[in-house]
Amino acid sequence: MSFPRLGVGLQFNPELIGWFPFLDQPFDVVELLFDSVMSPLDGSGVMSPRAVDLVRDIADKYPLLGHSNYGGDFGFGDLMGSAAVQRHVPLAKKFNVSWVANHCYYSDGSWSDVWSSPLQFSRVEAARVATRARALQEFYGVPLAHENAAYYRTCPGSDLLEEEFLARILEQSGTYLHLDLHNLYANAQNHSASGYSIQRFLGTIPLDRVITIHMAGGRWIGGQYHDLHDTQVAEAVWDLLDDVLSRARPGAVILEYETQSLYCDGELADTERTTDLILSDIERGRKAWDHAYGLTSRRTTRSEAA
Amino acid sequence: MDAQLVWNTWRRVLTDDRLVNWVLDSDSRTGDPHGCSADEVAILADYAATPVPTKANIGMYRRGLVRNALGSLDLVPLTRRLLHTSGLDIEAVATEFVQSNGYVDNGPYFWRAAGCFVAYLRERPEFSSQAHQDVLAIDAETVALARRLGEAAPTMWPNNAVTPFSAAATSRIDWETGRFFANPAATVVSSSCDLTPWIERPFDFDGDEDVEFSPRHWLIYAPAAEAAHEYAELSERTALAFKALQTPKSVTELSLELGNLPREEVLSVIGSLAELGVVVSESNLANSAIQGPRSHPENGLQPADKLYVVSQQTGGATSHGTA
Numbered sequence: 221m222s223f224p225r226l227g228v229g230l231q232f233n234p235e236l237i238g239w240f241p242f243l244d245q246p247f248d249v250v251e252l253l254f255d256s257v258m259s260p261l262d263g264s265g266v267m268s269p270r271a272v273d274l275v276r277d278i279a280d281k282y283p284l285l286g287h288s289n290y291g292g293d294f295g296f297g298d299l300m301g302s303a304a305v306q307r308h309v310p311l312a313k314k315f316n317v318s319w320v321a322n323h324c325y326y327s328d329g330s331w332s333d334v335w336s337s338p339l340q341f342s343r344v345e346a347a348r349v350a351t352r353a354r355a356l357q358e359f360y361g362v363p364l365a366h367e368n369a370a371y372y373r374t375c376p377g378s379d380l381l382e383e384e385f386l387a388r389i390l391e392q393s394g395t396y397l398h399l400d401l402h403n404l405y406a407n408a409q410n411h412s413a414s415g416y417s418i419q420r421f422l423g424t425i426p427l428d429r430v431i432t433i434h435m436a437g438g439r440w441i442g443g444q445y446h447d448l449h450d451t452q453v454a455e456a457v458w459d460l461l462d463d464v465l466s467r468a469r470p471g472a473v474i475l476e477y478e479t480q481s482l483y484c485d486g487e488l489a490d491t492e493r494t495t496d497l498i499l500s501d502i503e504r505g506r507k508a509w510d511h512a513y514g515l516t517s518r519r520t521t522r523s524e525a526a
Numbered sequence: 527m528d529a530q531l532v533w534n535t536w537r538r539v540l541t542d543d544r545l546v547n548w549v550l551d552s553d554s555r556t557g558d559p560h561g562c563s564a565d566e567v568a569i570l571a572d573y574a575a576t577p578v579p580t581k582a583n584i585g586m587y588r589r590g591l592v593r594n595a596l597g598s599l600d601l602v603p604l605t606r607r608l609l610h611t612s613g614l615d616i617e618a619v620a621t622e623f624v625q626s627n628g629y630v631d632n633g634p635y636f637w638r639a640a641g642c643f644v645a646y647l648r649e650r651p652e653f654s655s656q657a658h659q660d661v662l663a664i665d666a667e668t669v670a671l672a673r674r675l676g677e678a679a680p681t682m683w684p685n686n687a688v689t690p691f692s693a694a695a696t697s698r699i700d701w702e703t704g705r706f707f708a709n710p711a712a713t714v715v716s717s718s719c720d721l722t723p724w725i726e727r728p729f730d731f732d733g734d735e736d737v738e739f740s741p742r743h744w745l746i747y748a749p750a751a752e753a754a755h756e757y758a759e760l761s762e763r764t765a766l767a768f769k770a771l772q773t774p775k776s777v778t779e780l781s782l783e784l785g786n787l788p789r790e791e792v793l794s795v796i797g798s799l800a801e802l803g804v805v806v807s808e809s810n811l812a813n814s815a816i817q818g819p820r821s822h823p824e825n826g827l828q829p830a831d832k833l834y835v836v837s838q839q840t841g842g843a844t845s846h847g848t849a
Contacts, residue, residue: 260634261633262677263673264748265752269754327633329633331634332586333536348529372578376572410579
């Protein structure tokens with residue numbers, strides 16, 4: 221499968237809706253969270269009534285990517301009955317997304333347990349997950365990429381490194397990788413004492429299968445680093461972006477924020493300041509992209525050049 | 527370790543305070559691990575070996591349940607408003623609900639989640655007034671309707687069912703022998719109080735204000751698969767007619783059901799409901815390919831029992847986190 225080279229964009233997160241000026245920005249791409257716009261799995265339709273109008277304007281203006289957090293993609297339940305197949309696949313087709321990314325967690329008709337349940341990094345699970353991933357990609361009809369997780373601890377029974385596990389899945393499924401650089405950073409903060417290594421991770425995964433990059437920030441709370449998306453992109457994550465862009469050819473870099481008030485220098489910023497901080501990050505992302513691939517390599521700059 | 531057994535065991539931990547204590551409190555491990563097999567105990571021990579992240583994960587799960595419980599009330603804004611104007615600590619109420627509900631994670635089954643929360647609130651003494659019970663009953667019926675429609679979509683959604691009663695289509699209806707039936711995308715629920723001012727302003731009514739004790743009948747319907755539920759007040763006679771049309775009936779049969787109501791009045795009742803697409807004629811269902819703009823019934827079908835559409839509700843997904 222092929223995928224377009226789009227550029228730098230923002231996640232259309234529910235926490236940003238209503239105040240962030242999405243439609244005023246020259247984004248190359250916007251990432252749509254399927255779970256936040258889908259209709260209830262025990263209700264009618266595919267989109268929630270509230271989302272129909274919200275997404276229409278965004279979809280008219282920007283190319284969209286799809287993202288699944290709670291689809292039950294890799295759970296043990298029937299794939300055909302999952303939110304991924306029943307809701308996300310129709311949404312992907314409805315909005316003609318360029319590709320879809322999903323998460324490497326368990327869930328079966330559940331949501332709140334997702335973030336505590338990273339997949340078991342084992343050979344048996346790599347084979348099982350690869351089978352579901354291949355089937356899902358066929359349903360979508362566009363590339364499907366798997367996002368590396370941030371986790372507080374690994375799943376019991378894991379006998380592979382996360383990067384070895386992901387490489388096995390990609391090899392067996394023919395799917396792609398959605399590389400979340402802040403998740404790498406968060407795991408390094410929490411697990412470096414037990415041998416976690418970002419460089420080993422990046423040296424093990426097939427970088428030519430990286431289709432998207434996520435950028436975000438987070439904070440230390442109670443002795444643990446949390447992937448909260450409530451600060452600007454962490455400084456070390458920008459360095460990782462430069463490194464990965466020099467070695468891979470992703471189709472998009474997506475920035476993630478999940479609050480109306482970012483923490484900045486230990487204090488909560490107001491909405492206006494938060495908007496400025498986000499726009500500042502996006503501009504920095506564009507510069508990183510342009511530095512790696514050239515000034516006319518993004519969707520918007522290509523069209524300007526044309 | 528078998529991954530599915532790990533997943534199932536972890537889910538048990540998340541919902542069982544005894545197992546939470548077992549993995550987080552070493553003093554509690556002297557006792558019976560609550561019916562767990564040896565393989566399950568090994569999994570519990572693995573989690574117990576990392577108490578800090580395990581505790582963080584359990585806390586994250588339970589906070590997520592509370593957040594999603596409150597988010598599910600977006601589907602039932604009347605109940606949501608009732609809770610938010612109750613003076614109660616809504617986070618505390620949601621936390622108590624989540625605990626009383628056995629820490630069940632309804633995930634993408636948002637309607638089920640909303641229904642469980644509504645059912646919980648119906649039992650709380652703070653919402654025991656008749657008006658509050660009426661609101662919660664209406665929303666319980668809204669949830670039940672939405673879930674029925676999730677199980678089986680109607681042959682024609684109301685927005686599409688309106689069209690056949692336009693001038694172009696009415697001639698196709700056989701009024702003498704044709705039969706009519708209630709669209710399954712609609713339901714009727716009665717209240718003891720006049721909730722009109724609340725249903726008109728679902729986002730800013732005051733749940734403490736007095737409402738008149740006056741029985742009312744409310745039509746709840748979903749105009750389309752991806753449309754918000756709408757509400758209309760029905761007269762008692764129209765409500766009876768709608769309920770009678772759960773089984774298809776001719777004009778004559780419905781007249782008998784309504785105490786020999788004159789034919790013209792029966793037609794008026796049917797027309798008023800058909801105008802919203804919540805009553806459909808069998809013949810027009812067969813001709814459902816007919817499409818056109820919505821219009822009012824004509825040729826003697828002007829609705830005498832005018833329906834008052836009092837509110838358009840909103841519906842949507844629950845709040846959640848992302849990564």
